[in-house]
Amino acid sequence: MDGPFAGTSSGKLVDVCSVPAKAGRAGEDIALQIQAAVLDGTVRPGERLPSERELQVLFKTGRGVIREALQVLKHKGLIEIRKGAKGGAFVKNIEVVSVSEAFALFLRQNQTDPNNLIEFRESLDLVITDLAIARGSAEQKQQLVERTETLAKVANCSVAHDASHPEGSPGSASMEGAETLVELDRELNLLFAKMAGNPIFEWIMQAIQSGFSSLDNALYEDAAYRRIAVDNWQNTARAIFQNDPLKAKSFISYHYMVLRQKVDQAHATNDSGVKTTKIQGENWSA
Amino acid sequence: MDGPFAGTSSGKLVDVCSVPAKAGRAGEDIALQIQAAVLDGTVRPGERLPSERELQVLFKTGRGVIREALQVLKHKGLIEIRKGAKGGAFVKNIEVVSVSEAFALFLRQNQTDPNNLIEFRESLDLVITDLAIARGSAEQKQQLVERTETLAKVANCSVAHDASHPEGSPGSASMEGAETLVELDRELNLLFAKMAGNPIFEWIMQAIQSGFSSLDNALYEDAAYRRIAVDNWQNTARAIFQNDPLKAKSFISYHYMVLRQKVDQAHATNDSGVKTTKIQGENWSA
DNA sequence: AACTCGCCAATGGAAGGACCAATCTATCTG
DNA sequence: CAGATAGATTGGTCCTTCCATTGGCGAGTT
Incomplete structure (x- = not known):
């Protein structure tokens, strides 16, 4: 005992x-x-x-x-x-959540430029793509495709609701839809990272997403972006399922291009003199 | 008041x-x-x-x-x-050290397979290479080359000392030399990451190195590996200075190939039944 | 015999008090 | 004016007391 x-x-x-x-x-x-x-x-x-x-x-x-x-x-x-x-x-066994929390805290206090996050995540995704295709099991690839399909379904549902709220109206339906979409997107990313067969990619992905969620949340409320993002996820998943890395990476790059555009738009409208790039080299030179 | x-x-x-x-x-x-x-x-x-x-x-x-x-x-x-x-x-402004500490703690408790760390760092280095060539200033590239040269000098010094300690003798000179080499290597990596012009790469590099240092330390005590690693650093830096990404990435891949070999050797000799791959998917499925 | 209820001990959670050590300020002293 | 000194503020530590929660154990009941 x-x-x-x-x-x-x-x-x-x-x-x-x-x-x-x-x-x-x-x-x-x-x-x-x-x-x-x-x-x-x-x-x-x-x-x-x-x-x-x-x-x-x-x-x-x-x-x-x-x-x-x-x-x-x-x-x-x-x-x-x-x-x-x-x-x-x-x-206790340390959970990755403690690491990602620390990282998210850090990102938040340093108000990292979204473009840096996007760039990093794009490069991460591109690397993972090759690994996932090479190492991911057929079941995982199949599952990835299926999850993107459920994502599409939820998105269409949300879009249908949005038809009554034409644009920027903060309807609760749209908000909730966006949140579940972000959640699904997050799960997809983690599954995707898992397929790389290297836990470090999962940890990094999880940590990065902690600092990313607010951005994702805002973006998924835009119907146009939502459609493009969901389509791209499906296309990417299919390309991975077909073991076509170039195609998959092409879709991913397209996705991040769109994302960059959206972020630039948002900053152009939201910010009015507030600079978003805070960190320079200060803390990292020593 | x-x-x-x-x-x-x-x-x-x-x-x-x-x-x-x-x-x-x-x-x-x-x-x-x-x-x-x-x-x-x-x-x-x-x-x-x-x-x-x-x-x-x-x-x-x-x-x-x-x-x-x-x-x-x-x-x-x-x-x-x-x-x-x-x-x-x-x-206080959160320093990246808190993140990298959490990460190192996590890596340590989970006894991450060195091969996973190597793979991740290789992919990171390859991505950074392109960015560093594209965005790094000429001064930074010059500085990178110079630092690799001082690294080479220190390494030669150490090697000269090692001549009297032919092989595995734990001479203090060799130990200290290895430590300074690891330190220089660390600084090189950070400068390299800094050249990417995206702080996230610096943070990740810094965090990763916390979990990597023990491995690096052991490896740099091997004279043969040391020579190859230092040569490769010089070649990589020169290729970056010449804005030749393919060449640079080729050197980097070679470096990690050698690293993998060394790690495999070390595990073959050190371990006798102790499994090094502990983590599977357990904690990351949910 | 098995099951239930309630008491008891161990443990973390919290509150408050007392004193020490470090540090800055202002004053006193030469 | 310079240095030393006394005071006030604040974190660091220790101590005591009480409460809430939890698990174990035994008496009592069915």
Whole structure:
């Protein structure tokens, strides 16, 4: 029931952590020591760390410090904290969501130029295309085609609704349609990235999309763009299914060309003196 | 004392934050509220948040909760905390290092297959090559060439030292040489990425390198690989300087081919039953 | 015997208080 | 005027207390 360590449930960490913990930044140190123990595999995923009160005496410190350290590790995605008896801090497998959140936060605060995002995503898509065609299973390709078809159906539904709201009217139907479309688009992209057979592409795709969603959301509310985007997705999927990388990449490039146009239009109308390119080289020279 | 808000120095946040903060997860809520205020621009970078004791009364909560929230924001890279009078939590520009740390943490815990990293970096380099040639200034290209030359010099120095340590001897000279080489290699990559004129490529490059450094370090200790890698860097830089993308990309691909061979060799010798490909699709299906 | 209910212990969550250490300001002293 | 000193502000740490949640265990019931 209680694993390889004694009833006190402290065990392993005792042998690892140097107890003193520097002055001035005890919390910092403790978080790092626990993190090190987690990463070294001293405590394995699923296992429980000693309770806060045990850690408190283990590190000869106050409970507040322990709590601060655990909160940090929790927000890093390293541990999961459960209340109640048999509760405590459990080592967790880091999910990519923590990475993509950090990235999205970064993108947001730095107000990255949409054109940079578009360019990056285009290059990413083009690379993935070759890999997906080379490595993706027939089932995956089939699934990709099917998903684009459901995307088309939803889009047509939305378009039909939009007929009553001719243009920029913020009808709720249009909004909801756009959101589900964006969601489908997101899933398509992730499936697409998955077909590359290299998880890093999936992670990057997921992270990029976190910083992209607001843009996508706005764009999908434009009926004309929606139609083009959906058509392009279908064409791309079919080309991938037919193992025709050039054709697929051609469609992808076309899609991003349209996207660039839309973004330029939006900026021309929305912005009036507000510059969108904020970052230059400042932070990255050192 | 000064600034746009009264002597209490709370000001802006008062109007924004809904004071109650749900029960059970007050800390969570407070961190999110402050984060929202920071991201909304309610408090701008460089400005100071109210002191912990002021926030404590502002949110009608204990100081511990405030501290936990601030620690989380600090580790997210959103704020910087200074002690003493006129100290406090200052809104900070998020640095890419926080993203790359999260990414490195993730890569480490998931023991990503080096081949995946290599593949991703190769594709990244190939894309950047075109952009760098198209957009990089002549000065940057010149600088790239020069840096590769200093890299070559350092490498030759190291090789000369290695002559006395014929093979796998862990001489300190070899170690230090390898470390400086890795550092130079890292700088070269960042300059290279910078030339693409799209910060996202720099960020991704920086993040990737965090998860890559251990591998690079090991590889650069091999004299044969070192020579090939350095030569290739020089050739690549020259090709970029000559605005010859095909040639440059050819050198890059060759470099990664060699890298793959080295990694395969290392795994063949090091590992004895330990599987290196851990991640499959598990976490990414949903 | 099996099932249910309720009490109890362990644990995280929160609040508040006290003191220390660092840091800046203003004043005092030479 | 310069340096030293006292004070105020603020984060860092420790401590105590209480609450809410959760799981386990045992008494009691069916």
